[in-house]
Amino acid sequence: MGTQTxxxxxxxxxxxxxxxxxxxxxGILMRAWGRGMRVVMVQWVKHRTGNWGEIRAAKKMGVEVIPMGAGFTWIPKPSPDTDARLGREAWAVAREKILSDQYDVVILDEITYALNYGWVDLEEVLDVLRNRPPRLHVVLTGRNAPQGLIDFADLVTEMRLVKHPYPDQGIPAQPGIEF
Amino acid sequence: MGTQTxxxxxxxxxxxxxxxxxxxxxGILMRAWGRGMRVVMVQWVKHRTGNWGEIRAAKKMGVEVIPMGAGFTWIPKPSPDTDARLGREAWAVAREKILSDQYDVVILDEITYALNYGWVDLEEVLDVLRNRPPRLHVVLTGRNAPQGLIDFADLVTEMRLVKHPYPDQGIPAQPGIEF
Known part of the structure; x- marks a missing residue:
């Protein structure tokens, strides 16, 4: 079996x-970029004007990281009008990227919030994934991934909290580490 | 309380x-680099001549990623002479980086293998961590982190396998994603 297949x-x-x-x-974005692959990340929760570590890095690398959220909060509190509209707009962008055949890796960051709040329909997402270019990798992140997405996925990892310093110890999130 | 403190x-x-x-x-390396922080990653398992995605990316970014292992295998099989010696050499480099006060983030990738095989002494590692520059972040990765390290750490995450496509489906590890 050749590399191609x-x-x-x-x-x-x-x-x-x-x-x-x-x-x-x-990390996947970085590895793929290191190999000259074409990568894009669409972000659901982070605010479109944010200047996070990954946004700064992406600018330096010439990679597209597109924040399309209504703002970052540790526990998202949807204000249905704005959040739902932005969530749907982000999906429209992501959908176009996935189907464009211009990428090797498309990352849908925190899309599970949009799925769980009903802003984006899971069946539509699975349909687009089914119809994607065959060699395109798609990475989806976020808490509480719907079971239908887990069933569809090839590789699923649960990041489980074993020990966390905030807020127990009064330590704020650290720049460069968490954002 | 000011940002400094x-x-x-x-x-x-x-x-x-x-x-x-x-x-x-x-991902932490990338975020920190995006913020202009000084980062280094020392790798225990990956072979020093490897040209993995992260090595290629690091070269493009001008970040130090230093593979110091005897070679990559999914399940490390130590040949005590070489592996133990290389494991100790990697720790000597890491120790010097941590104590140099020249970095904001030091990453010890797959160091748990060296700890679990007894090539590197946990108490010595904890001692160096205790004596590090106070604002230095240190990230340690690998399976089966020793309990003493978990007890010492601020933030511990368990990456739990929910679903994995290989080797069940005969799909090899994918470049840009896993390496």
Missing amino acids: RLRGLVIVNTGDGKGKTTAAL | RLRGLVIVNTGDGKGKTTAAL
Whole structure:
């Protein structure tokens, strides 16, 4: 079996209540970029004007990381009008990226919020994933990944919180580490 | 409390049998690099001549990622002479980096193998961590993190395997995603 035929796009899900879901997706972005692959990340929760570590890094690398959320909060509190509209707009962008055949890896960061709040329909997402270019990898992140997504995915990892310093110890999230 | 006093170096452990331990450490590397922080990753298992995705990316970014292992295998099979010697050499480099005060983030990738095989002494590692520059973040990755390390760490995440496509489906590890 040649290399060509062995490359197969995977659907990868990083879920769970622990740290490292988005962070591991960034690691994939970095590895793929290192290999000259074409990568894009669409972000659901982070505010479109944010200047996070990954946004700054992406600018330096010339990679597209597109924050399309209504703002970052540790526990998202949807204000249905804005959040739902932005959530749907992010999906429209992501859908177009997935189907464009211009990428090797597309990352849908925190999309599970949009799925769980009903802003984006899971069946439509699965349909787009089914019809994606065969070698395209798609990475989806966020807490509480719906069972239908887990069933569909090739590779699912649960990031489980074992020990966390905040807020128990009064330590705020650290720049460069968490954002 | 000013920003200055709120920055505190964390000891972060990514462990578990799932994917994303090294990958999430790379995400931290990328975020920190995006913020202009000084980062280095020392790798225990990967072979020093490897040209993995993260090595290629690091070269493009001008970040130090230093593979110091005897070669990559999914299940490490130590040949005590070489592996133990290389494991100790990697720790000597890591120790010097941690104590140099030249970095904001030091990543010890797959160090748990060296700890679990007894090539590197846990108490010595904890001692160096205790004596590190106070704002230095240290990230340690690998399966089966020793309990003493978990007890010492600030933030511990278990990457738990929920679903994995290989080897069940005959799909090899994919470049850009896993390496």
